[in-house]
Amino acid sequence: MRCCTNRLDWLHGSIWVIGLCLCASSAVAEGIFISKAEARLTEEGYQLSADFDIQLSPTVETALQRGVTLNFVSELAINRSRWYWLDTDVARDEQVAKLSYNALTQQYRITRGSLFQSFHDLKEALIVLGHQIAPPVPVALLDKKGGGYFSRLMKKGSDCCTAYAHMKLDVTQLPKPLQVNALTNEDWNLQSQPHRWVIQPAAAEAQP
Numbered sequence: 001m002r003c004c005t006n007r008l009d010w011l012h013g014s015i016w017v018i019g020l021c022l023c024a025s026s027a028v029a030e031g032i033f034i035s036k037a038e039a040r041l042t043e044e045g046y047q048l049s050a051d052f053d054i055q056l057s058p059t060v061e062t063a064l065q066r067g068v069t070l071n072f073v074s075e076l077a078i079n080r081s082r083w084y085w086l087d088t089d090v091a092r093d094e095q096v097a098k099l100s101y102n103a104l105t106q107q108y109r110i111t112r113g114s115l116f117q118s119f120h121d122l123k124e125a126l127i128v129l130g131h132q133i134a135p136p137v138p139v140a141l142l143d144k145k146g147g148g149y150f151s152r153l154m155k156k157g158s159d160c161c162t163a164y165a166h167m168k169l170d171v172t173q174l175p176k177p178l179q180v181n182a183l184t185n186e187d188w189n190l191q192s193q194p195h196r197w198v199i200q201p202a203a204a205e206a207q208p
Contacts, residue, residue: 030057032130032192037165039078039199045136046199048076048093050165052130052192059187060169061122063178064108069100071173076134077164078199090161093134096170099125132167165195 036051052074056064064070077092098111107118108125119125168191171182182188 030055030187030190032167032169032190034165034167034192034195035130037163037195037197039163039197042136045138046078047136048078048091048134048163048165050074050076050132050167050195052132052167054126054130054167054190056122056126056190057187059185060190064099064101065103067101067103068175068178069098069173071170072097072099072129072167073170074132074167075164076132078137079162079164079196091134091137095132095134097129099129130167132165161199162196163199165192167192 032055033053034050035053038047038049040047040049054072060070074095074097075092078090080090095112098109100109100111101107102109105118107120108122110117110119110125110129117125117128119128169188171179171188174182174188
């Protein structure tokens, strides 16, 4: 009897631990996470891009399917580091993408300015939404051989600067009745951690 009791206690404890793990996994899965960031040297200049893994919380997904448009803001930038003052932007690009759902067609839509794409699958839409590309930064501005920013850095004994990537759900663009709830509800707090990485003047660097 004691043996059976011990086994039952062990089983109950195991189920409780598994439940905690599942809850933790669910919590971690919700949010925006950066999976890749890159500064690639092309013929047109330095091309910044980033891939964000966007996982909507059940609350946000329900609102989306009930007709609420979600506004996502992404930032890609190259920063100049200064030991004596705040960092400054060499180049910065901010983009707004809107995610909506049409109940009649049962399609999700991503809108960027006047351009839009439609999807039948939310997961596919989020993958496309998470891929952000900034306009190329002219090589003349970042050329280490000429009079650009990198050239000036190297003359001062420095050989690099910092790139930056970030994405968030802009709750200030939600319908007024939802804004107050969104500002105090963690389910609506969808944003990535600010991601910074060092880029070299002569080559491209990718962050896994």
